[in-house]
Amino acid sequence: xxxxxxxxxxxxxxxxxxxxxxxxxxxxxxxxxxxxxxxxxxxxxxxxxxxxxxxxxxxxxxxxxxxxxxxxxxxxxxxxxxxxxxxxxxxxxxxxxxxxxxxxxxxxxxxxxxxxxxxxxxxxxxxxxxxxxxxxxxxxxxxxxxxxxxxxxxxxxxxxxxxxxxxxxxxxxxxxxxxx
Numbered sequence: 001x002x003x004x005x006x007x008x009x010x011x012x013x014x015x016x017x018x019x020x021x022x023x024x025x026x027x028x029x030x031x032x033x034x035x036x037x038x039x040x041x042x043x044x045x046x047x048x049x050x051x052x053x054x055x056x057x058x059x060x061x062x063x064x065x066x067x068x069x070x071x072x073x074x075x076x077x078x079x080x081x082x083x084x085x086x087x088x089x090x091x092x093x094x095x096x097x098x099x100x101x102x103x104x105x106x107x108x109x110x111x112x113x114x115x116x117x118x119x120x121x122x123x124x125x126x127x128x129x130x131x132x133x134x135x136x137x138x139x140x141x142x143x144x145x146x147x148x149x150x151x152x153x154x155x156x157x158x159x160x161x162x163x164x165x166x167x168x169x170x171x172x173x174x175x176x177x178x179x180x
Contacts, residue, residue: 038152043070043144044134048100048124052110057098057122063150067176068096069169070144071120072132074104075112077140083159084116090165091119095173099123102132102140145169147176 038044046059062070071087073080091097099120101109106125113120126132135144138157145154154172156164 038136038144038155041152043146043150043152044131046124047131047134048126051101051106051123051125054110054113054118054120055122056124061098061122062146065148066096067148067153067173068098068121068146070098070100070146072100072102072126072135072137072140072142074102074140075108076104077102079159080141081112081116083141083161084119086160086162086165087119088117090169091121096121100131101125102137103127103129143169145172145176147179149179153179 043062046057046062048056050056062068069087069090087097097120099122101123103126109125129137136155141159143156143160144152145156147153153176154168156168158164160169
């Protein structure tokens with residue numbers, strides 16, 4: 001009888017392990033959603049610098065009463081351009097939106113807002129990406145729904161579309177309002 005070597009067993013075992021991980025990943029409610037350890041926890045500190053003469057927000061603003069959104073964006077980000085009209089709709093509905101301009105040139109960022117409009121209640125620049133790192137940002141655009149106590153209710157990575165607005169952002173805003 002031939003003896004099985006570890007080299008003969010390893011490939012099928014590795015394949016079976018990877019297949020199990022893939023299967024477990026498919027069981028998630030939304031496999032495209034990036035998990036966040038921040039949900040339900042206090043928002044990390046705000047560390048932004050002014051962007052031109054735009055009003056800047058502070059850590060105290062994030063933790064003050066009322067539901068608000070914090071949106072990471074950049075002028076060089078094509079999906080940020082796609083989601084911008086949705087942010088303007090939310091602002092028109094009276095939702096407070098704080099903008100964090102991520103690793104951008106100030107002139108380009110201000111030009112982006114001049115061209116497309118400014119939905120932000122206040123805005124700050126994260127020129128070196130330090131704040132984004134603390135918030136767990138994967139890339140732009142990325143939006144956080146924050147409750148009146150400064151806790152993160154939802155983290156959404158990607159552009160806000162009609163479907164995202166209806167199925168994720170608005171339910172999170174309602175949940176945050178209910179907790180006030």
